[in-house]
Amino acid sequence: MSVYTTKTSILKTFSGADRERAKVIAANKVRFATPKEKGLAESVRAASEEQNFHLVQEFTYFLKEAELDDEELEEILKDAQKIVHNLTPDFVNVVEALLSLNWRKRSCKTIEAFTEFSIEILVAHNRYLPMGISKFISHWIPNDQDGADWVNGCPSNQIYCELKPIHDVLNRIITAVPMAFDVIVDTISSKFPYFKKPAHVTSGFLFNLLWLLDYKPVFEEIILQLVLQKLLVLDVNAPRDEINLENSCKQMEEAIFHMDDITVSPDTNNSEETVDHPIGQCLDVCLHMLYKYFDKKCSIKSIFTDQERCTANRIFKILLFTFDDVLLPSHNTHHVQFVMFFITSLRQTYYEAFLSSLWQKVQNPNVSAIIRHGAVGYLASFLARAKFVPLCTLQLYLMKLSKWAHSYLDDSDEYSQNCSLKSNLVFFSVCQAIFYLIAFRVKDLTATTNDLLFLQTLQLSRLAMCHFNPLRYCLAAVATAFAGVTRTYQLAYCHTVLERNARRKLATVYGHEKSMPEETLETFFPFDPYLLKMSNKFIENNYLIYQGNADDNVSPEPLRRKRGDSEMVDDDDFIKADKRQKLLELSKSQEFEKHFHFGSSPGFSK
Incomplete structure (x- = not known):
């Protein structure tokens, strides 16, 4: 204790007599100096035969408080291994003390002795499985102060060498005790780090989970589903606007530094840079690890064995099931869904199966309207952004969507007054797609x-001019852009409909100072631009950035951003000025209450 601390301490000072008394109590707490005097075997024998648990309690205190060297610890573990069948649940405290010993940084012989004892005690007594497995998996979680040993989710050589015996033990336990499967799953779920933990803590735990899958693929379905659920929590707590704000602040700081002629070292601008948002950084590192894992397991190689092909297909099926069960029903996600974008980019059969699965949900009347609405959003956003999807596939699904919409019109009553958004949600979603x-x-x-000629076969004019008036419910930028394209190529003339819809909204806007919520289709474009920097290298090569229409000779002029406007018309709105001049004059009537998340952006941005 420093001099300063001693002078300012608020603790009660002890007299010499009190200090000596405390030493005596501490000395009496452990009654033998080494385990050789009265070892574990004698203590257990006395408890079993004479019902005298006093020696076992003393030995337990000894294990918890004594500083044992490698030789002493090795001898205790070997003695424990000899009487492992006698360590029944009556001796749970001493067994827990043995499993809690600090063994990771010991000699190879001591680690081997601990390993052999651990396996034998857990195989002989299933009662200790939850406790023992919990002790092992706890070592998977890095300390908050160990960030230097975990760079982007990868451990240092020393940490790796300390973790390897843990995985070897678990591998042998799972093989010997089938019931350990459920125990390990429950333990992993309960010990998954809190989402506000530092990035190296969560990514370090994920590193060990992926390591587990390497030698025990039987855990793939449960572990991958659990990981995506946990990353989903990170995702919703790292909104796009907050990540953008953090990045903007960093860019402003860098600009100030450059203005002050401060040179930045080239090493600081490396390719592994991530976002500044704490939770976003954690999500970035974890997704980078997942993409790397899927790339290793599922990408097509020059030499591809049948077993590797089966592994890749199994992982894709797991992800597709997890998408349907976890991601599709989730609201306000930003980046986790790109796992499906990446995995489908690896093989043609994968994106075909993904699109087919989405389309089956869209046209299935037994699926809830909300899920069908979400499936339409995924379908449209994926087809718009996936560079690896050929034009023929895009045209195929445009034809399917168009036929479904026309069939919906054929089955509806033209004079029906029930044209509300709630009653026709799927139809409006398909039209907007x-x-x-x-x-x-x-x-x-x-x-x-x-x-x-293909676009003419879609009968776009009938959809836009029908009595349901889908352009009324579409997002403003989507309706405006579509109107401009169809007028340019003489496919339909929608501007009169847009102007009529705008006049209809004027009374609502000026009378109530906002448009009614049901006037706008709450839309989710899940594959909006990817903001995470490190993991983006797995996405960017297959990601389609909007490029303006080559037939437009007028340079684009961004719409002026107003409060409450949708976020899709920020920097690179592709709607040309000559196509929307009239609409700009009426843009007041197209303001929307900003009650939906960033995913409502159609992403006409570069």
């Missing part, structure tokens, strides 16, 4: 004469 895809992929869909 068609409008969005045509507006976003206009360059590809109008490249040749045959492509234009």
Whole structure:
């Protein structure tokens, strides 16, 4: 204790007599100096035969408080191994003390002795399985102060060498005790780090989970589903606007430094840079690890064995099931869903199966409208953004969406008054998906004469002019962009409908100072631009950034951002000025209450 601390301490000072008394009590607490005097075997024998648990209690205190060297610890563990069958649940305290010993940084012989004892005690007495497995998995969680030993989720050589015996023990226990499977799953779930923990803590735990999958693939389904659920918690607590704000602040600081002629070392601008948002940084590192794992397991190699092919297909099926069960019903996600974007980019059969699964949900009337609405959003956003999806697939799903919408119109009553958003949610979602895809992929869909003829077969004018008036419920930028494209290529003329809808909203806007919530289709574009820096290298090569229509000779002019506008028209709105001049004058009527998340952006941004 420092001099300063001694002078300012508020603790009660002890007299010499009190200090000596405390030493005597501490000395009496452990009655033997070494385990050789009255070892574990004698203590257990006395308890079993004479019902005298006093020696066992003393030995337990000894294990908890004595500083044992490698030789003493090795001898105790070997003695314990000899009487392992006598260590019944009556001796749970001493067994817990033995399993809690500090063994990771010991000699190889001591580690081997601990390993052999641990396996034998857990195999012989299933009662100790939860306690023993919990002790082992606790070593998977890095300390908050160990960030230097965990760089981007990868441990240092020393940490790796300390973790290897733990995984070897677990591997042998799982093989010998089948019931350990459920115990390990429960323990992993309960010990998963809190989402506000430092990034190296969560990523270090994830590193060990992926290590477990390498030697025990039987855990793949449960572990991957659990990991995505936990990353989903990180995702919703790292909103896009907060990540953007952190990045903007950093850019401003860097600009100030450059203005002050402060040179930045090239080493500080490395390729492994991540975002500044604490939770976003953790999510970035974890997704980077997952992408790397999936790339290793599922990517097509020059030499691909049948077993590797089965492994890749099994992982994809697990992810597809997890998507349906966890991701699709979730609200306000930003980046975790890109796991599906990445895995489907590895093989053609994967993205075909993903799109087919989404389409089956869209057209299935037994699925809830909310899930069908979400499936439409995923379908449209994926087709718009996935560079690896060929044009023929895009046209195929445009045709399917169009046929479904026209069939919906054929089955409806033209004079029906029930045109509310709630009653026709799926229809409006499908129409907006068609409008969005045509507006976003206009360059590809109008490249040749045959492509234009295909767009004419979609009968877009009928959809836009129908009595349901889907343009009324679409997001403003989607409706405006679609109207501009269809007028340019003489596919439909929608501006009169937009102006009529705008006049209809004027009374609501000026009378109540906001548009009614049911006037706007709450839309989710799950594959909006990816903001995480480190893991983006697995996404960017397959990600399609919007490129303006080549037939437009007028340079784009961004819409002026107003309070409450949707976030899709920020920097690189592709709607040309000559196509929306009239709408700009009426833009007041197209303001929306900002009650939906960033995913409502159609992402017409570079």
